[in-house]
Amino acid sequence: MNLRRFLLLLIFKGIINIPAQAQGPDKAINQYIQTVYPGLQTLYQHLHTYPELSFQEKNTSARIAKELQEAGYAVTQKVGGYGVIGVLKNGNGPTVLIRTDLDALPIAEETGLPYASKALGKSDDGKDVPVMQACGHDVHMTVFTGIAKTLMQFKNNWKGTLVLIGQPAEERSGGAKAMLQEGLFSKFPKPDYVVAWHTNASLPAGQVGYTEGNIMANVDAVDITIRGVGGHGAVPDKAKDPIVLASQLVLALQTIVSRETSPFQPAVVTVGSIHGGTSFNVIPDEVKLQLTLRSYSDEVRNNTIASIKRMAEGLARAAGLPTDRLPQVTVRDQFTPFTYNNVDLTRRVTASFKRALGETNVQATPPSMVGEDFSFYGRTDAKIPISMLWLGTADPKKIAESKAKGTELPSLHSNKFAPLPEPTIKTGVLAMTAAVLDLFNQK
C-alpha cells in the first residue's frame, strides 16, 4: 500500500480528522451551493416582496411545494392549514425532519430595499393591513429550499429518510400544533431528529449560533377588561373611573417581576396595549389591556398569572367596585411553551457547523425571552430531540456602524430588519446540510 492510499484509509476510518472548510464532501457541497445560489437569491427576493400573514400563506406554501416537487420530493399540501410536507425515502437510516415557517407579520416595511414589501393582508376584522417578512421566515424558506436541493443532489452520500416541512402560522402560534394534530408524526415518517434555523438579527451574516437547553421562553397572551361606572368627566364622584384603575394596575403589575419573582428566574410582564374612552370629558365604562407574559418554568408562569388576577381584583375592590363589575382577566389558549434544545443533538449539529464553517464562525448564544411554536415538535409523547439554531443575518458594516454610534441594530419584528442575503443564505445551506448529512451518517 502506498502512502497516499494508507492516508486515505486512515481518513476513511476517522482516525485522521480532515480540517474544516476546504475538504471532502463539505467542499463539493460548497461548490454546488455556488451554482444554485443565483436561483435562491431570486427566490428570496420574491418571498420577501410577497409576504403573507399567519393562516393566509396560500401563495407562499404553493411556491414552497413547487420548489420541493421540482427538487424531486414527494409533496403533500394543506396539512394543518397551509402546511407543506416533502419526503424523500433514501434507504435504511435515521429520519431527519427540517422545518421552515412560512408566515409574515402585520408591519409596514421601512427597509428601503429595492425588493421591499408593499403587500397587504387581512386582519381578523377584515381590514387591509401591511405585511412584512420581519422575522426572517423568508430567509428560512430560501435556506430550506437550498438544503432540499443540496441533499437531493448528494443523495448518494447518505441513507435514511428526509422530511421537509413548511409550517404555517408560527407568529400566531398555531401552525405546529395544527400539523401535529393532522398526523405529521403518524401519517408521515416519524423523525428521530427535528432541526430548524431561526434568523438572528445581531449575529453577523456568515456566522451561526447555538444554545444548549433552554433557548426560547413560555409565551402567554392575557386580555384584561377593567370595568368601571361611566359618567360625566366633571362629576367623577358619581362614577368609578376605569382609566385611573387601569393606570394603577399597570404600575402594580411591574412589581410581579421586581418583587414577587426570584431574581434567578427570568420573567417578563409587558402591557402592550391599553385602550379606553372616547372623549376628553367622558368617564368610560371600561378599559381594555393586552399583555404578553414570558417565563421559563411552570411555577413562574402560574404565579405570574395568579398575581395578575389577584392585583386586578384587589385594586378594583379597593376602588369600591361592586362584585359584578370586577375586572375580567382571560389567559388566551394560544400558549406557547418554552423551547428546549436537546443538548446531545445540539452538540452534534454544532460540531458539524464548526467543521463546515470554521470554529470562529459558530457562537454560543444566550437564551432569549422570545417564543416559538417549534417547541411543540419536542413535546409529543415520542419526546423527539429537537434543536433550533441561530443563523446570523446582520451586515458586518452595519454592526461596526452601530457600535461606533452606540445605536441598536434593527431587531427581529422591526420594520427596518433587513437580512444580508449573501453570505447568510449560503451559510445556512452549507452548515445545515453538513449537519444533516452527519446525522444521517451517525457521526
Ligand SMILES: [Zn+2]
Ligand atoms: Zn417572529
Ligand SMILES: [Zn+2]
Ligand atoms: Zn420567527
